[in-house]
Every structure is written in structure tokens, then in C-alpha cells.
Amino acid sequence: ETVLTQSPGTLSLSPGERATLSCRASQSVSTRYLAWYQQKPGRAPRLLIYATSSRATGIPDRFSGGGSGTEFTLTISRLEPEDFALYYCHQYNNSPRTFGQGTKVEIK
């Protein structure tokens, strides 16, 4: 199973700051098969990024993704109040699909 390790566990930032979230895979993942989701308390996850760097429908361009092989990143260029939430990476290259343990972006 491909283990995804996200860092940091918690990111404390202020609105307007830049957030950089990391996702490291235990084995190589094709860039076609890496996604990021946002989840707020009591809500279902929402797809942000798929295929490493493609934004899902309706996702603002302050969200961007990158990386390759075993290292992937999600960047939020300027944090808006609604961006403070949990973020998960997800690989669907190797079976079974797996998710990272999450990074919480909280208001400093």
C-alpha cells in the first residue's frame, strides 16, 4: 500500500499569507493520479486539485498544485478566511487508493 505522509500536521498562518502543504509518498505516484481535497468540520471533502496541478471546477486560482514522483505540494497563494480547513492528499495510482493523514490550516 502507498503511504502518503503529509506535513506539517498543523499550519498556523494569518489571512493573506502563503500556505505550502507537503505530501510525500512511500512509492512513486504518477502525476496523473494525485489529488488534493479540502474538508471543513461536519462537511464532506471537496475536490480542489486533480492530476497534481489541475484545478477542479469552481476552485479559485490561488490554489495550485505541483510535484512529481514521491513529493507533491499544495500551495495557497494568499489565504482567505474560508481557506482555514483540513487538507488531504490522495493517490489513485496504486491499489488500494490511499489518503494522507491531513494538514490543518488554522488561523494564527
Added chain:
Amino acid sequence: EVQLVESGGGLVQPGGSLRLSCAASGFTFSSYDMHWVRQVTGKGLEWVSAMDTASDSYYQGSVRGRFTISRDNGKSSLYLQMNSLRVGDTAVYYCAREQRGGGALDIWGPGILVAVSS
């Protein structure tokens, strides 16, 4: 509006059974692979099972042999029959649609709680 809505959750004793349903609307259900993903309260996401458009099924190791996924395209519905339930199966269960040609999960239901306890 594209929508998924789960139902059928609740409290069940260890060893018991439960059947989850997911009603889809706003898209051509038969054209999409569908998934179940679960989340223990306060914890991360765990993929459980999937069924593709050819009705081939896939399972996470810990549920294989106990859970059965199925679909009814005429009713635009996805199901998860859960048998021999364990305390460790307690979680919110989400139904999710897989992007066509992509693989990411682009539409999620609000989730339904399954609690396994004596």
C-alpha cells in the same frame, strides 16, 4: 444539480449487518465509477470500495469478504451491504463519484454515520 445522498446508517451491534444506499441525481449515473470512502470521527479518510461502470467491484483489504458493493443504474443508486460489522467499522461513510477519465473523486455525498457498538 449534481448530488449524492447517503441513507441507511445507524447503530448496530458487533456482528450485525447494515445496508447503505446512495441516491444519485443530476448526472448519468451509469456512466460513472462510484466509490465508498469512510472517516472515523476526528481521523483521516479511508477508501473502502468501488464499482466501475462494468459492475466490477474492488475492496479495501479489511472489508473484503464482509462488505459487498452493488449498483442499480435504473434507480441511479449505489449500495454497500455490510456484514459481520466490527467496532472498528464505526465511521461516517461517504458515497463519491469518480471523475470520468481522471480518477479523482469529484462529487461527494454529505455522509452517513455507522456506529457499531454493544
